[in-house]
Amino acid sequence: MAESITITDNRTGSSIEIPIVGGGVDAAAWRKLLPGIWFHDPGLATTAVTTSAVAEINGETGILRYRGYPIEQLAEHSTFPEVAHLLIYGELPTQNQLDEWVDLITHHTFIHENFRKRIYDAFHYDAHPMGLLTSGVAGLSTFYPEAKDIFDPDNRREQIVRLVAKMPTLAAAAYRFSRGLPFIFPDNAHDYPTRFLKMMFDVGGEYEPDEALVRAMRVLFILHADHGQNCSTTATRVVGSSHADPYTAIAAGCAALYGPLHGGANEAVINMLTEIGSYDEVDSFIASVKRGAHRLMGFGHRVYKQYDPRAVIIKKAAHDVFAVIGKNPLLDIALKLEEVALADDYFVSRRLYPNVDFYSGLIYQSLGFPTNMFTVLFAIGRTPGWLAHWNEMIEQNSRIYRPRQVYVGSERRDYVPMADR
Ligand code: SDX
Numbered sequence: 001m002a003e004s005i006t007i008t009d010n011r012t013g014s015s016i017e018i019p020i021v022g023g024g025v026d027a028a029a030w031r032k033l034l035p036g037i038w039f040h041d042p043g044l045a046t047t048a049v050t051t052s053a054v055a056e057i058n059g060e061t062g063i064l065r066y067r068g069y070p071i072e073q074l075a076e077h078s079t080f081p082e083v084a085h086l087l088i089y090g091e092l093p094t095q096n097q098l099d100e101w102v103d104l105i106t107h108h109t110f111i112h113e114n115f116r117k118r119i120y121d122a123f124h125y126d127a128h129p130m131g132l133l134t135s136g137v138a139g140l141s142t143f144y145p146e147a148k149d150i151f152d153p154d155n156r157r158e159q160i161v162r163l164v165a166k167m168p169t170l171a172a173a174a175y176r177f178s179r180g181l182p183f184i185f186p187d188n189a190h191d192y193p194t195r196f197l198k199m200m201f202d203v204g205g206e207y208e209p210d211e212a213l214v215r216a217m218r219v220l221f222i223l224h225a226d227h228g229q230n231c232s233t234t235a236t237r238v239v240g241s242s243h244a245d246p247y248t249a250i251a252a253g254c255a256a257l258y259g260p261l262h263g264g265a266n267e268a269v270i271n272m273l274t275e276i277g278s279y280d281e282v283d284s285f286i287a288s289v290k291r292g293a294h295r296l297m298g299f300g301h302r303v304y305k306q307y308d309p310r311a312v313i314i315k316k317a318a319h320d321v322f323a324v325i326g327k328n329p330l331l332d333i334a335l336k337l338e339e340v341a342l343a344d345d346y347f348v349s350r351r352l353y354p355n356v357d358f359y360s361g362l363i364y365q366s367l368g369f370p371t372n373m374f375t376v377l378f379a380i381g382r383t384p385g386w387l388a389h390w391n392e393m394i395e396q397n398s399r400i401y402r403p404r405q406v407y408v409g410s411e412r413r414d415y416v417p418m419a420d421r
Contacts, residue, residue, distance in 0.1 A: 216363055
């Protein structure tokens with residue numbers, strides 16, 4: 001049987017056969033058959049906006065691979081800078097390539113003093129760190145005007161290195177600002193997660209993060225690094241497709257990630273668990289979700305129709321962290337929620353399972369991060385993924401994103417003078 005579909009326009013009887021290639025069909029073919037007729041696809045739920053080689057996700061089997069490598073193996077054996085290199089450049093680096101890459105990142109961690117001293121001063125002390133980070137990333141574009149030269153690969157690499165290197169610095173600065181604490185300069189003697197933890201929590205040079213906490217941060221950054229055409233990566237691609245500079249495109253990714261349906265879900269999960277308050281209230285909360293009064297945050301996914309493979313790894317990492325620093329008291333509520341939901345047809349019939357955000361917040365909270373920093377941590381992890389897709393889109397010479405619409409508004413009508421309204 002031919003790997004193809006045939007579309008017939010019943011108004012004219014004319015048909016067109018379109019081959020199925022790699023799980024997709026080319027939309028350009030049916031534009032000829034159906035000029036002016038658009039496929040209405042809210043949320044792009046069944047539309048492939050691009051081809052991509054960065055990450056492979058199989059929602060039915062619960063598979064996530066970065067450039068072909070299973071995330072289980074990368075979480076076990078790799079480092080975040082190595083995974084960033086893999087995502088952006090497509091291959092695991094040789095030792096020399098990794099040494100050069102780590103050296104570049106390590107020596108681009110500072111932000112311009114004008115920026116550091118004043119960027120956040122314009123905000124209220126209690127400004128949400130994601131608002132600070134999104135503004136900070138967009139503002140960085142003004143310090144590197146040469147970044148607009150997006151078709152020079154060497155220039156792209158320089159901006160990519162800067163963004164991977166500076167996100168933790170901007171993130172930690174947002175936290176320190178919100179706490180009224182002095183800014184901590186990046187200490188380049190440490191690896192990526194350790195350097196970040198020290199910028200976050202050091203007071204007087206005495207803070208040395210426990211190895212188990214550094215390991216947890218490494219795994220969490222790796223697991224958040226990419227996830228195909230998710231909402232924030234699509235936002236990055238959309239802005240990048242207009243040939244805006246990479247800082248502006250990544251700021252768009254930060255903005256999209258901020259929403260509670262996406263990267264803001266990890267913060268929403270902790271708020272939900274706190275609101276539930278006790279193990280005994282789980283059943284009544286589940287009932288309220290089934291009534292539509294609440295969403296079970298950290299559950300459900302557009303692609304995964306079974307357990308998110310990242311949630312499996314994070315759940316184990318949580319136990320490892322709690323073995324060192326004590327169990328998060330909200331863990332029992334989370335475990336009970338999962339147990340009750342996975343035995344309830346409302347969730348099973350809708351194929352709603354824990355996603356990456358369900359357990360990650362428990363670890364972040366136990367590591368000492370305030371809940372309003374959780375999405376910032378997600379953004380640090382996702383930056384290499386956003387950059388990999390931005391880079392891929394430039395190399396694909398992608399067309400500007402400009403979807404169509406099905407217009408359902410008013411027909412033509414004449415202006416009505418105020419006296420006649
Ligand atoms: C991330 O796309 C990615 O890859 C994202 C991400 C990444 O790495 O980039 O994986 C990270 O964003 C994970 C998702 C984090 N968000 C949440 O945990 C928020 C809670 N989940 C949802 O709101 C929802 O599941 C979404 C947003 C994740 C997916 O939404 P969809 O695909 O549009 O699904 P839907 O809203 O159409 O839901 C289908 C049905 C509906 O019920 P019915 O109308 O059929 O009766 O399932 C219900 C929904 O009401 N439903 C939920 C639910 N999620 C879906 N009901 C209760 N609780 C939920 N969490």
